[in-house]
Amino acid sequence: MSERSRQYGWRDRAGVLSRLLAAVFGGYALASSATVFLSAYLPLSHFEAVLTATMVSFLIYALAIMWAFAARNAWRAWAGLMAPTLLLTLSIVVRRWTGSA
Amino acid sequence: MAWLHTWGGLVFAWLLFAIFFAGTLAFYREELTVWMQPEIHRAQQAPDNGIAAAIRELQQRAPNAQTWSIIVPGPRRQVVEARWSNGAFDPKAVVVLDPKTGKELHPRETVGGHFFRNFHFSLMIATTGQWIVGVATMMMLVGLISGVVIHKKIFRDFFTFRPQKSPPRAWLDAHNVAAVLALPFHLMITYTGLLTLMYVFMPAGMNLEGDGFLGFLNQISPRVETPAAQGRAAPLTSLDALMSRASDHWDGAAIGAIQISQPGDAAAVVDIVRRRSAGFTARMDPRLRFNGVTAEQLAEYRQNAPAVSTFGAMYGLHAAWFADQPLRALLFTMGLMGSLMVASGSLMWSAKRREQHGPDYAATGYRAVEALNAAGIAGLVLSSAALFWINRLLPVDLVGRMGWETRCFFGVWLLCLLHAVLRGRSRATWREQLWFAALLLLLLPVLNAMTGGLPLPEAIATGQWGIAGVELTALAFAALLAWTGWKIGVARRSPSRIARGTTKPAT
Numbered sequence: 001m002s003e004r005s006r007q008y009g010w011r012d013r014a015g016v017l018s019r020l021l022a023a024v025f026g027g028y029a030l031a032s033s034a035t036v037f038l039s040a041y042l043p044l045s046h047f048e049a050v051l052t053a054t055m056v057s058f059l060i061y062a063l064a065i066m067w068a069f070a071a072r073n074a075w076r077a078w079a080g081l082m083a084p085t086l087l088l089t090l091s092i093v094v095r096r097w098t099g100s101a
Numbered sequence: 102m103a104w105l106h107t108w109g110g111l112v113f114a115w116l117l118f119a120i121f122f123a124g125t126l127a128f129y130r131e132e133l134t135v136w137m138q139p140e141i142h143r144a145q146q147a148p149d150n151g152i153a154a155a156i157r158e159l160q161q162r163a164p165n166a167q168t169w170s171i172i173v174p175g176p177r178r179q180v181v182e183a184r185w186s187n188g189a190f191d192p193k194a195v196v197v198l199d200p201k202t203g204k205e206l207h208p209r210e211t212v213g214g215h216f217f218r219n220f221h222f223s224l225m226i227a228t229t230g231q232w233i234v235g236v237a238t239m240m241m242l243v244g245l246i247s248g249v250v251i252h253k254k255i256f257r258d259f260f261t262f263r264p265q266k267s268p269p270r271a272w273l274d275a276h277n278v279a280a281v282l283a284l285p286f287h288l289m290i291t292y293t294g295l296l297t298l299m300y301v302f303m304p305a306g307m308n309l310e311g312d313g314f315l316g317f318l319n320q321i322s323p324r325v326e327t328p329a330a331q332g333r334a335a336p337l338t339s340l341d342a343l344m345s346r347a348s349d350h351w352d353g354a355a356i357g358a359i360q361i362s363q364p365g366d367a368a369a370v371v372d373i374v375r376r377r378s379a380g381f382t383a384r385m386d387p388r389l390r391f392n393g394v395t396a397e398q399l400a401e402y403r404q405n406a407p408a409v410s411t412f413g414a415m416y417g418l419h420a421a422w423f424a425d426q427p428l429r430a431l432l433f434t435m436g437l438m439g440s441l442m443v444a445s446g447s448l449m450w451s452a453k454r455r456e457q458h459g460p461d462y463a464a465t466g467y468r469a470v471e472a473l474n475a476a477g478i479a480g481l482v483l484s485s486a487a488l489f490w491i492n493r494l495l496p497v498d499l500v501g502r503m504g505w506e507t508r509c510f511f512g513v514w515l516l517c518l519l520h521a522v523l524r525g526r527s528r529a530t531w532r533e534q535l536w537f538a539a540l541l542l543l544l545l546p547v548l549n550a551m552t553g554g555l556p557l558p559e560a561i562a563t564g565q566w567g568i569a570g571v572e573l574t575a576l577a578f579a580a581l582l583a584w585t586g587w588k589i590g591v592a593r594r595s596p597s598r599i600a601r602g603t604t605k606p607a608t
């Protein structure tokens with residue numbers, strides 16, 4: 001491990017660290033906002049929507065973590081997680097404002 | 102980064118082993134609890150399940166209680182348990198009876214098999230522990246899914262050690278066989294495990310309407326109300342008849358519990374609760390409510406929403422609520438294979454480094470890691486075996502007995518760590534701790550017979566397979582651990598290829 005890791009420069013290391021942060025925190029943000037979104041918009045009774053959304057959230061989180069390491073670079077990893085998170089959060093905020101929640 | 106990976110991965114392996122191993126034992130938590138209460142070993146079944154005796158005791162002890170509850174004996178626990186309450190839960194308001202003789206039994210206070218369940222999901226450090234377990238579980242889920250998706254690339258790079266270069270090839274084989282054969286089980290148990298604590302890990306949806314987890318729970322469980330007393334006395338209807346009517350209603354399902362509200366009053370109602378093993382449930386088992394005087398059926402409480410049933414099924418799968426004996430045994434075996442996968446993986450970790458560093462190995466810090474490996478894995482097995490001895494050897498009337506059992510368990514584990522550090526040579530540590538665990542388990546039937554439990558031959562002769570099963574499994578474990586300890590000793594004595602310089606260190 002030690003010989004192999006010497007071939008990597010600080011840029012690679014920073015990239016991996018960035019992806020790791022994207023996976024852990026960005027992924028959780030996406031999973032969490034998707035849970036809220038689905039809880040609000042799934043065409044089911046409220047508690048069923050919450051239950052379904054929460055159960056699905058762990059699969060979303062897992063896929064998000066995989067995305068963070070599969071994306072071509074760290075920037076794409078972040079963008080791919082944060083863009084949907086913002087959209088989902090926005091839809092909830094709008095719903096709150098328009099008072100339909 | 103390498104530092105993070107190496108040490109993080111290693112700690113992760115100890116954590117996973119603890120979660121896997123304790124969770125596997127927890128599949129038999131009821132049987133283990135019964136074994137740990139020798140006072141109830143000789144309880145005998147009765148045609149009426151001891152219900153009449155329970156009612157008699159309740160009438161004597163708490164004639165004016167608001168509710169009486171009776172836990173009906175089942176195949177896994179054969180005593181009848183009667184509780185009474187006036188609203189608040191009182192752990193002392195309980196009497197345990199032999200269903201046949203109706204005599205009161207005094208089972209000792211014990212953490213029981215539930216210790217392994219609690220340790221398994223909280224490491225006995227409350228919410229902090231639940232988060233640690235949750236992170237490990239999430240990592241495992243990602244590892245499993247990504248392992249399936251990108252099978253032959255990254256995952257293999259990470260987890261393949263070239264067998265021709267690794268002397269202890271057996272560990273690799275064991276690791277792969279245990280991992281691949283049980284893959285569907287691992288996926289199921291990992292995902293459902295996250296769901297059992299989802300209100301801790303993913304509360305966002307439940308907090309959406311500001312009602313949090315408790316409000317959410319109230320929504321998914323039907324409300325069961327206690328009627329107010331009328332103040333007129335009236336005799337209780339026959340519970341036997343109600344039980345068989347409820348059982349017929351559920352296509353012959355077994356009854357788990359009976360709850361009587363306002364007993365002896367004209368307003369009395371009787372709830373018959375279906376046994377949990379009889380089907381998928383979520384948080385609340387289906388119950389039928391009858392008028393306690395006229396025996397008229399009043400209501401059925403159950404939750405049929407698909408999402409709730411799905412959640413119940415997931416939870417039930419994880420905790421093996423519904424499993425009959427063959428399925429439970431299969432889950433147990435799969436859990437053991439998972440434990441073996443982690444244990445052999447961490448042994449490979451050490452073997453690989455031993456090979457890389459060759460003659461310089463002793464100078465590296467990895468020796469210390471090996472000691473911790475031994476304490477983390479062999480030590481946990483040893484302290485688990487010791488818990489059964491602690492359960493029998495601590496005085497029965499010790500105040501705060503459950504706390505002492507837990508403290509002694511961790512005390513033994515700490516001694517294992519101390520032993521590993523003082524011993525230095527990891528193979529010797531492994532061998533000694535595994536052999537000592539084997540000895541404790543081998544003598545478990547003797548300890549049981551000497552401390553008031555049902556002796557093994559008698560348990561087999563009378564078909565008490567819960568108690569006999571615990572001891573037969575202990576004996577099988579003893580053999581397995583002794584063999585593993587012996588194998589580790591043999592591997593050490595055989596001449597090392599590294600020492601002779603015929604194998605190039607892996608890069």
